[in-house]
Amino acid sequence: MTVQDLYEKLKAKFPAHIVELSETKPDPYIKVEAAGILEVVQSLRDEFEFQTVANLGGIDYIEEKQFAVFYHLFSYTHKVVVALKVFLPREDGVSVPSVASVYKAANWLERETYDMYGIRFEGHPDMRRILCPEDWEGYPLRKDYKTPDYYRGIPVPLYFEGDSSAGGGH
Amino acid sequence: MHLSHQADNLRTDELLINMGPQHPSTHGVLRIIITTDGEIVKAAHPEIGYLHRCKEKHSENVDWMAVAPFVDRMDYLASMNNSMGYAIAVEKLMGVEVPRRAEYIRVIISELQRIASHQMAFGTYGLDIGAFTPFMHAFRDREKILDIFEAISGARLLYNYMWIGGTYRDITPEIVKQIKEYCAYFAGQISQYNELLSYNKIFVERTANVGIMDRELCWSYGLTGPMLRGAGMKWDLRKDEPYSIYSEVDFDVPVGKGEMGTLGDSWDRYMVRMREMEESLKIVNQLIDGIPDGPHRGRVAKKIRVPKGEVFSRTECPRGELGFYIISDGSEIPYRIKVKSPCFLNISTLDEVTRGLMVADLVATVGSLDIVLGEVDR
Numbered sequence: 386m387t388v389q390d391l392y393e394k395l396k397a398k399f400p401a402h403i404v405e406l407s408e409t410k411p412d413p414y415i416k417v418e419a420a421g422i423l424e425v426v427q428s429l430r431d432e433f434e435f436q437t438v439a440n441l442g443g444i445d446y447i448e449e450k451q452f453a454v455f456y457h458l459f460s461y462t463h464k465v466v467v468a469l470k471v472f473l474p475r476e477d478g479v480s481v482p483s484v485a486s487v488y489k490a491a492n493w494l495e496r497e498t499y500d501m502y503g504i505r506f507e508g509h510p511d512m513r514r515i516l517c518p519e520d521w522e523g524y525p526l527r528k529d530y531k532t533p534d535y536y537r538g539i540p541v542p543l544y545f546e547g548d549s550s551a552g553g554g555h
Numbered sequence: 556m557h558l559s560h561q562a563d564n565l566r567t568d569e570l571l572i573n574m575g576p577q578h579p580s581t582h583g584v585l586r587i588i589i590t591t592d593g594e595i596v597k598a599a600h601p602e603i604g605y606l607h608r609c610k611e612k613h614s615e616n617v618d619w620m621a622v623a624p625f626v627d628r629m630d631y632l633a634s635m636n637n638s639m640g641y642a643i644a645v646e647k648l649m650g651v652e653v654p655r656r657a658e659y660i661r662v663i664i665s666e667l668q669r670i671a672s673h674q675m676a677f678g679t680y681g682l683d684i685g686a687f688t689p690f691m692h693a694f695r696d697r698e699k700i701l702d703i704f705e706a707i708s709g710a711r712l713l714y715n716y717m718w719i720g721g722t723y724r725d726i727t728p729e730i731v732k733q734i735k736e737y738c739a740y741f742a743g744q745i746s747q748y749n750e751l752l753s754y755n756k757i758f759v760e761r762t763a764n765v766g767i768m769d770r771e772l773c774w775s776y777g778l779t780g781p782m783l784r785g786a787g788m789k790w791d792l793r794k795d796e797p798y799s800i801y802s803e804v805d806f807d808v809p810v811g812k813g814e815m816g817t818l819g820d821s822w823d824r825y826m827v828r829m830r831e832m833e834e835s836l837k838i839v840n841q842l843i844d845g846i847p848d849g850p851h852r853g854r855v856a857k858k859i860r861v862p863k864g865e866v867f868s869r870t871e872c873p874r875g876e877l878g879f880y881i882i883s884d885g886s887e888i889p890y891r892i893k894v895k896s897p898c899f900l901n902i903s904t905l906d907e908v909t910r911g912l913m914v915a916d917l918v919a920t921v922g923s924l925d926i927v928l929g930e931v932d933r
Contacts, residue, residue, distance in 0.1 A: 410864040436774040440878050440895040490777035493903040516604040525609050
């Protein structure tokens with residue numbers, strides 16, 4: 386089974402949710418409407434034998450004023466990775482349905498996405514930061530993120546400014 | 556009457572234990588908050604992020620070649636495998652071919668790195684269980700691999716050796732000789748490892764039937780590598796979706812069989828690693844005599860421009876499948892690099908797997924996951 390075949394089958398099954406197959410090279414992705422992602426992922430696992438999630442995370446398309454959440458699902462039966470992508474408006478507090486009820490791996494991966502981009506996942510059992518401290522301000526992987534000078538009175542080292550003495554301030 | 560009255564007033568309570576972040580058996584800076592009922596674990600919540608350096612953010616600010624050293628620093632016990640995974644992903648995106656000589660060197664070096672990484676897993680796991688001697692043996696033998704790596708790259712831990720399009724330096728006949736000598740030496744050591752630890756009665760009692768992960772659990776949590784193979788599934792990217800020159804070499808994929816207890820227990824996962832060392836040795840022995848002549852690096856400029864596009868590429872690292880999802884906007888720096896870290900998902904299973912076990916078994920389970928916190932936190 387190729388991604389093209391899968392796209393056609395999904396398109397026939399979920400005409401309202403599946404938008405298009407991208408032209409990106411070398412790996413295409415299937416664009417999915419945010420509202421339908423849980424249903425599509427559930428069906429991919431139960432009917433198309435995509436047993437596992439290989440990757441999940443966020444992207445900040447700052448030029449297009451969009452966030453994206455991507456899902457790489459893998460099937461041991463068909464030996465194929467399918468990439469799904471959901472586009473969201475680039476706003477604070479934007480959210481997408483959680484798929485943690487389908488794949489347990491999504492629990493931590495979605496938490497990481499929230500931590501890095503501030504994208505919330507509806508229905509997630511434990512929507513907290515995971516890598517940054519819980520009182521960290523801002524979302525580091527956003528393209529317009531500015532490293533703060535201080536975190537609770539502790540100087541934050543800057544690596545990309547000034548001379549080569551990285552980790553300055555100590 | 557008096558006694559039973561007292562018993563009614565006795566109260567049992569849950570006790571919260573904090574393990575780490577500085578703890579000998581957490582394999583780095585990992586903190587686990589354990590809720591216990593007597594000796595029984597009722598819940599175990601791993602707190603990660605102590606080693607978070609936001610490598611993915613750094614990668615968006617430097618050029619393509621400069622990302623390789625960051626990748627080295629994720630899984631610092633398997634730097635060679637990590638940077639090979641990154642190089643392969645970028646090469647796929649650029650559509651460049653790697654010279655045959657470079658492919659040979661890469662596979663030989665990354666298999667040696669796999670052995671070194673598994674030696675570390677073996678030694679520290681023994682240490683977790685209370686066996687100190689295996690650790691000394693493992694480190695003595697790992698040291699010799701580090702000597703080889705030092706000879707080829709100049710560094711002992713973080714090599715920056717696998718470059719996009721090939722390798723940083725060529726290997727010399729002296730190094731080939733050194734590798735051959737090592738292989739001849741190490742072939743005899745594995746059986747000693749097994750005698751020391753693998754079939755030791757105490758070790759088997761501590762690890763068999765502990766921390767059982769079946770295939771369905773591995774799938775749901777996205778576990779790969781020795782976790783999945785320990786659960787009895789014969790799946791190895793080197794065999795099933797071969798990259799580089801793995802399709803040309805002959806090796807087996809060891810899987811857990813539940814020999815000492817239940818399929819998918821800590822002993823099975825441990826034993827998969829022990830057997831993988833033998834297979835890695837087999838691969839190195841097959842390739843070392845036939846390294847073809849030619850350049851060790853393809854025609855790739857120092858300053859790379861990668862065509863617009865995106866790729867998701869996975870390679871088999873000692874701890875599981877390491878994935879790189881790379882988006883390029885056609886400029887000199889990556890737009891987005893998302894690393895799929897196997898250890899991140901391995902440690903996320905901890906709560907489910909250890910519930911109902913003894914606290915000491917939790918230590919045995921964490922050890923069998925073989926996590927490297929640098930890769931969990933990135």
